[in-house]
Amino acid sequence: MRVDLFDFELPPERIALRPADPRDSARLLLVGADALDDRIVSELPRLLRRGDTLVFNDTRVIPAQLEGRRGDARIGATLHKREGPRDWRAFVRNAKRVRSGDRIDFGNGVTALAGARSEDGAILLSFEGEEPVELLLERAGRMPLPPYIAARREADARDAEDYQTMFAREKGAVAAPTAALHFTPRLIDALAEAGIGHETLTLHVGAGTFLPVKADDTDEHRMHSEWGRIDAATADRLNAVRAGGGRIVAVGTTSLRLLESAAGEDGLLRAFEGDTAIFITPGYRFRAVGGLLTNFHLPRSTLFMLVSALMGRERMQQAYAHAIENGYRFYSYGDASLLLPEQ
Template sequence: MKLDDFDFDLPETLIATRPARPRTSARLLVVQGDSLSDLHVYDLPSQLRAGDRLVLNNTRVIPARLIGQRHRDSAQGPVSAKIEITLMEPDAAGGWRALAKPLRKLLVGEDIQFAGGLTANVAAKTETDLRLTFNAEGPAFEAALLAAGTMPLPPYIAAKRAPDAQDNNDYQTVFARTPGAVAAPTASLHFDAALLAELAAMGVEATEVTLHVGAGTFLPVKVEDVTTHKMHAEWGEVTPQAAAEIAATRAAGGRIIPVGTTALRLIEAAARATGKVEPWVGETDIFIYPGFKFATTDALMTNFHLPKSTLLMLVAALMGQDRMQAAYAHAVTENYRFFSYGDASLLIPDSA
């Protein structure tokens, strides 16, 4: 299975830099069997049925992009220079793995000062990233980040424009609760309170799980044989209540429909041991590509993904490579908007 099998041509004009407004006005490509239907997210109730269960990722994106000043003493006197930090993921010791621009000149032991009194110390450094410890933790750290940081927009958006105040709302789901993500579960950005209420009224239930999406979700696949790719790890939790709700829906004959690849990866990780979703907490590096046997996913709502990405491999595993190639070719021809702020698809395998 080669990396080029998951490539496609995408005009740069189709990369969305702002979301649709209102959220539910985004387009929705429904892929079911060999049929393709061009709808909108507000049409989602017509595609679901009473007894279905949506699985929602309630992670909350933190404002993980920070601009600061690095400070250290030298033989020639104090050194101060601008530095850009992007937090990637917390570690078990209470620090953060992070990217830095420029990285080369940073030294282990020096401090980086940000707005509002937030300070980070460079605890360790590699050729690609570093480990930071901050002068605040818990709620105090979250408050300091809110004051000093901006939303960590994906590279393909950040290359076109800087984050602004509008992104604080746009790049957050309406059901975000648990801080820790440095990238949004983007399929969930299409929901608003009214759509969730409409679905609940018709008998479509929802279960919340948590997977803190890391910046590794944007890392390119660098191996030609995709089966040898090593996935980044992300922290997640499926509570006993969430596992019980999913089990009840499965027992009643309802469909389990994750909203986003993050929710899908989490519940499939939680089902690996027994074939059914169990209460689970920890880090998962599950890699889903064609040939994967899904234990609990019946359908998936997701955005359109980057060429040669692990997420494109995931949807090909669910629907088949030929079917997804046809769907993406249709999306390009019909000018669907791609990636994090783009349009959505609802993928329903033949068996669902």
């Protein structure tokens, strides 16, 4: 499909620079097959059905933004994907000043050797020393805010908490699974009282999620890969939910992509561990999920293509036009949409 079919105009003032407070007070656009309804995230227990289960991504964002020097050259690095105990692929600013074998000093005793470049331009960084890389990043790194926020303000102490979900446990993401930012313990308790369960899986979100689609046709786009895991016990419980008539509702496109990667042609979920580069566009047949709670995405992005695959491209263009006209806040710190194709 032509990529320009997924374009739309977004006024810059619609981009949220801070999350809603409290988190579950964010606005929620309910998108069904035939209706749009303006709601609030805290109303979720009344919008879902008893027996449904929400699936969250429990990845934890690491301080993956680094500033350093190679000789007299200033070098910026955003870690992208882990390749080994001490090795990370990184998107590097001023990369033309970096050659394989160069040592980059990120300060506070943190150094890394530059290695080979991949096809997407990322450079392999091998961190030196014996301390775990996670400790090195805590010392020298910063929270990697999305580029559309970082271009308008600096990351600060608030972001260290604001950019983590209440489920954040497994360290390894360089971007938050932002749909889950809307949840609070109070909301989870209310969902449980309404007979709506929840499960977790892990997908370490990479910086590639923010890469623009440069191709003119979706068939020509190469999707970035991310590492994920869902264990057999969780898969079995989710299969039981569907067998009992409940819906699996993914919280975030990262949860959805891993669920669909773990589902077989028969629609059953199985244990999964490894990389996934699944690229979901209109025409895709969903195997596992019956709904999606997600934030509002960038024009011409793979994520807007994904939601268009679930609900239909024209339907999502209508929903986004409604959200823009009615003052919804967009992107990582913005408001949410609940997509239920059956309704």
